[in-house]
Amino acid sequence: MVAGDGECRDDEAAMPLKLAAIAAILVSSIAGVAIPLAGRRRRFLRPDGGGFAFVKSFGAGVILATGFVHMLPEATESLADAAMPVRALPEFPFAGFAAMIATLGTLVLDFVGTTFYEREHGAEKGKQKEPRVGVWSQGNGEVDGNAMRTIGVPARAAAHGEMGWGAVPSHVRHVVVSQILELGIVSHSVIIGLSLGVSRNPCTIRPLIAALSFHQFFEGFALGGYISQAQFSSLKETVMACFFALTTPGGIGLGLSVASFYDPDSPAAMVAEGLLDSISAGILIYMALVDLIAADVLDRLKNSSISLQVGTCVALFSGAGLMSLLALWA
Numbered sequence: 001m002v003a004g005d006g007e008c009r010d011d012e013a014a015m016p017l018k019l020a021a022i023a024a025i026l027v028s029s030i031a032g033v034a035i036p037l038a039g040r041r042r043r044f045l046r047p048d049g050g051g052f053a054f055v056k057s058f059g060a061g062v063i064l065a066t067g068f069v070h071m072l073p074e075a076t077e078s079l080a081d082a083a084m085p086v087r088a089l090p091e092f093p094f095a096g097f098a099a100m101i102a103t104l105g106t107l108v109l110d111f112v113g114t115t116f117y118e119r120e121h122g123a124e125k126g127k128q129k130e131p132r133v134g135v136w137s138q139g140n141g142e143v144d145g146n147a148m149r150t151i152g153v154p155a156r157a158a159a160h161g162e163m164g165w166g167a168v169p170s171h172v173r174h175v176v177v178s179q180i181l182e183l184g185i186v187s188h189s190v191i192i193g194l195s196l197g198v199s200r201n202p203c204t205i206r207p208l209i210a211a212l213s214f215h216q217f218f219e220g221f222a223l224g225g226y227i228s229q230a231q232f233s234s235l236k237e238t239v240m241a242c243f244f245a246l247t248t249p250g251g252i253g254l255g256l257s258v259a260s261f262y263d264p265d266s267p268a269a270m271v272a273e274g275l276l277d278s279i280s281a282g283i284l285i286y287m288a289l290v291d292l293i294a295a296d297v298l299d300r301l302k303n304s305s306i307s308l309q310v311g312t313c314v315a316l317f318s319g320a321g322l323m324s325l326l327a328l329w330a
Contacts, residue, residue: 008203014298018256019204021196021212022249029245032220034226037237040228050308052225053300054315059222060292061319063181066219067284069324071188071277072099078274082267095278099132102282106180110291113176174230181226182240184283185219186247192277192330193248197255198262212328216248218323226292 036055075095145234192212199205220241227240255262264270301309 009200010202011200013202014200015256017202018197018252020253021205021209022252024209024213025193025252026245028217029248030241032217033224033241033244035221036224036228037241038153047113048313053304053308054311055221056225056292057297057300057312057315058224058319059218060070060288060297061197061316062218062323063185063284063292064288065323065327066185066188066319067281069327070215070330071281071284072096073327075099075274075277075281078270078277081276082270095274095281098275098278099282099285100242102279103286106184106283106286107277107290109180110176110286113180114173117172117175135239171229171231173291173295174226175232177287178223178226178230178232178240180283181287181291182223182244184280184287185223186244187276187283188280189219189244189247189278190251190254191273193251193253194255195273196265197252197257198259198264199255202258207329211326212248213330215323215326218319218326220244222319231244310317 036052040052072095075098078093078094192215196205196208196212222245224241226239234241264273293316297312300312306311
């Protein structure tokens with residue numbers, strides 16, 4: 001994320017820029033994650049409105065571009081430059097392999113998390129007797145033959161039909177999605193902050209302040225949209241939002257504290273950074289394609305008006321395009 005020091009190395013000039021970066025990135029992160037959370041009380045950004053659908057589609061594009069355009073290329077470069085000690089496989093694509101393993105691991109985590117919350121939700125609701133669906137014939141009180149297919153099925157499930165992953169309520173899926181998504185975002189945000197914190201190159205830090213501020217704003221915007229639909233308590237929403245907002249500034253602070261002895265160009269540091277970027281890429285690519293686009297955006301496209309379909313596609317491509325454009329600077 002941060003280039004070598006080169007001829008522009010100046011520790012004294014870099015320090016105030018790093019402090020400015022902490023403030024700017026903190027503000028942009030808070031703004032990004034707070035807008036969807038606060039805006040859902042407004043008509044335009046209510047979860048059942050078209051505006052919120054555009055926000056989520058934009059966020060899905062941002063997450064997809066983050067994985068493909070930001071994380072995976074950086075991981076490949078870091079591992080290629082690290083003089084990997086595995087000489088038996090000098091041409092093996094370690095970054096892609098680590099991303100694939102992370103993707104498969106995210107699949108397992110997604111399934112286990114959804115199953116856990118589904119059972120927990122079912123246990124809570126099991127104490128409440130729900131009306132059973134059935135069509136009773138008049139007069140003799142017998143059940144019509146066609147109704148046997150729905151006897152014993154809770155009315156809520158029969159009314160809403162399939163909800164993905166069996167009969168999992170949508171907010172249960174949003175609980176899992178928002179938590180795994182935050183894991184993927186936060187893991188690479190630490191690397192971003194650490195890299196900036198140890199840099200001694202003002203020429204590199206200056207453009208990164210603006211670029212990373214937009215980067216964190218867009219990611220926070222995407223994350224906030226999914227947190228807002230998970231029906232968390234206000235306390236948990238605040239904790240998740242603050243955890244995201246503080247991660248990159250915290251990484252910069254950590255970089256400042258270890259800058260005197262930490263060498264970002266050492267093989268060990270580059271391997272660690274490359275592997276973390278690969279894992280983050282795998283998580284974010286899975287979440288974007290499976291949980292955000294396939295399960296959410298495509299479903300909305302199939303059940304909406306032409307104008308909403310066009311707006312959804314524009315928002316999706318805009319998010320991916322703008323986030324990809326930021327790769328020129330960050």
